[in-house]
Amino acid sequence: MIFVKTQRGMEYIAMQNIKELMGDVKIEVRPAGYLGVLIVHSDDIEKVKEVPEVEKAIPILFELRSDLDEILGKAEEIVEAMGDFETFAVRTTRRGLRHDFNSMDVNIRLGRRIQEISGKEVDLNQPDKAVYVEIVNERTFIGILDGEEERRKYMPEKVDSLKFFGKVSFVQMPYLENPKGAREIGERIGRSAQSFEIKELIIAPYGYVDADELYEFLRGLRRGKESRLKIQRRSYARDVREVRVLVHDLYQTFRDKRRKRSVLISTDPTGKQLSEIREELKRAFERADEIVIFAGSRTGLPKGILRLSDFVIDLTPYITFPTEIAIPASLIALLDVYEEMVQEREQK
Known part of the structure; x- marks a missing residue:
């Protein structure tokens, strides 16, 4: 059998396409009503992976009851099935509300058991083997995949963008128009800042600003940041850097x-x-401990700030992008320069 994951809502399309390739094969679609899941009663995983709606195809080695002791009891057989490996990871997805354990319990206890039996190390980012434990109410399916797919995310030859973003202090003039608009734009900016896990986001007005508009902008910013942070902590197999948000006068920030x-x-x-x-820019990034990026809002940055900056960049000539795009547009463009600088340095 093969445990198949798809985007939610794509299960029946995936089923039809699998049947076109494989004939009248038995397929359980949305078992127990769970979206994004199919169970294909076949061992031809290569045919299943030809279907573009299939996100992940896991060959099922064991099907058992959703009991933690039974799952742990399979540890020796799992190690035997894993073959040669030096590092591994356990990935558990639990579907159902009536278990006396959670996904983390399985990850920790099964991982510890495999480690005791094999003497190998856990590596959540670049494992040689990944053990998938897919729980659907009272049925549990266990399969093993080569770690290549996980390694693609964190290959050693890739430049670690977090090192660059960890140096970035982004100084953003607040968007102040009306309370509702300020809140919506603030939420998008907060989400963007947290997505890139930058060192800090400084909201920098100057002169007098409307208190209600600034309050709504910061309120939206916090909501956007927190919502993205929750998703990151749930999705990433590493610690997530929470972006620090500060408020300071624009001119004083520039001086500091x-x-x-x-x-x-x-x-x-x-x-x-x-x-x-x-x-x-590459030479500047080579020596920089901190990269400070200033962005305007409905009004541009003051001319004095532009005059005294080390660099003034027009990221999109002949196009004025909206305020909420400033963070991703700036960081993606400058990351490309940083990556080139790192690659050139390593080749020397």
């Missing part, structure tokens, strides 16, 4: 950030294209 090993970058349509200053 003008340090010896800081690079100050402003985004503005009057700036240069990235291609013109790419080499200079």
Whole structure:
């Protein structure tokens, strides 16, 4: 049997396409009513993987009752089925509300048991083998996949973008128009900042601002940040960096950030294209302990800030992007420069 995962709502389309390839094979669609799941009664996993609606196909080695002791009792057979490996990970998805254990219990206790039997190490990011425990109410399915798919996310030759984002202090002028609009834009900005796990986000007005609008903007920002943080903590097999959010005057922030090993970058349509200053940026990133990016809002950055910045960049010539796009547009563009700098350094 093969345990198949699809996007929610794509189960019946996947079933039809699998049957077109494999004939009248028995398929359980949405077992116990759970979306995004099929159980294919066949061992031809390569045929199943030809269907684009299939997100993951796991060959089922064991089917048993959803009892933690029974699952742990399969540890020796699991190790035997894993063959040669040095590192492993256990991935559990529990569906159903009437179990006396949770997914983490299975991950920890089964992982410890496999470690005791095999003497091998746990590696959640780049395992040689991944043990999948798929629980559907009272039925539990266990399968093993080669760790290649997990390794693709964290291959050693890939540049670790978190090292770059961990140096970034993003200074954003608040979006202040009306309370509802400020709240919505704030939520999008908060979600973006947390998505990239930057070092800090500084909200930097200057002069007098409307208190209600600023309150709603910060309220939305916090909501967006928290919602994204919850998803990251649930999804990532690593610690997630929570973005620190500060409020400070724009001009004073600029003064504070003008340090010896800081690079100050402003985004503005009057700036240069990235291609013109790419080499200079790479040299600056090489020595920088902190990369400070300034972004305007409905009004652009003040001319004094632009004049004294180390770099002024026009990220999208002839296009003015909305305020909530400033963080992803800036970080993705500058990450490309940073990656190139790291690769060139390693080749020397």
